[in-house]
Amino acid sequence: MKQKLAFIFILSFALINANAQRIGIKAGLNLADAKYEYTETSISTSNLVGFQAGLIGELPLSDALYLNLAALFSQKGTKLSFMGMEVKFPITYVEVPLNLAYKYDLGPLKLFAQAGPYVGYGLSAKMTGSGLDETIDFGTETDQMKRLDFGANFGAGIEIGPVQVGANYGLGLANISNDPDETVKHGVLSITAAFLFGK
Numbered sequence: 001m002k003q004k005l006a007f008i009f010i011l012s013f014a015l016i017n018a019n020a021q022r023i024g025i026k027a028g029l030n031l032a033d034a035k036y037e038y039t040e041t042s043i044s045t046s047n048l049v050g051f052q053a054g055l056i057g058e059l060p061l062s063d064a065l066y067l068n069l070a071a072l073f074s075q076k077g078t079k080l081s082f083m084g085m086e087v088k089f090p091i092t093y094v095e096v097p098l099n100l101a102y103k104y105d106l107g108p109l110k111l112f113a114q115a116g117p118y119v120g121y122g123l124s125a126k127m128t129g130s131g132l133d134e135t136i137d138f139g140t141e142t143d144q145m146k147r148l149d150f151g152a153n154f155g156a157g158i159e160i161g162p163v164q165v166g167a168n169y170g171l172g173l174a175n176i177s178n179d180p181d182e183t184v185k186h187g188v189l190s191i192t193a194a195f196l197f198g199k
Helices: 002-019
Strands: 022-032 035-038 044-046 048-060 065-082 085-105 110-129 132-135 148-160 163-172 182-185 187-198
Touching: 022 065, 048 085, 048 187, 065 110, 085 148, 110 163
Parallel strands: none
Antiparallel strands: 022 048, 022 187, 035 182, 044 065, 048 065, 065 085, 085 110, 110 132, 110 148, 148 163, 163 187
């Protein structure tokens, strides 16, 4: 597990460092509210607060178009409410997004919008609260979660010099549950700040 994690992070960093004109660090807050459905059971969801942090790189394609690649630790999941109980369901990933960004120059600052796919590799998952404290394993059995997640990102923000501040929504397209009666798809609103080094 640790070897796989190290390989993913080193590979992502190598890709960022080899291709990016600017590299930097990024961190922020996640408001995660996964779509959760279970057959014939009434379950509501609400935001679970988490964080994300990691490395980013930026490659210019023209004066206004850029490719952004990142390797991030990202906490996702949701809060589940059913039968008067509330259970936290956090799932942590190493996530690699690849976004196409458009920047509009306003002189002292730039506005940007971006979109693109992401893929995530699950590190840990658990359910806690209301007397429950259960670690969820990754695998192919019905009581396990699928380790790989994928989806699409949509975001916007402002850039002032080397600093970027933005909001992003990650729409999960993969059902990460192996249970045929259960559906779990991520949805995460992120508020982040980044500092980029280079030109």
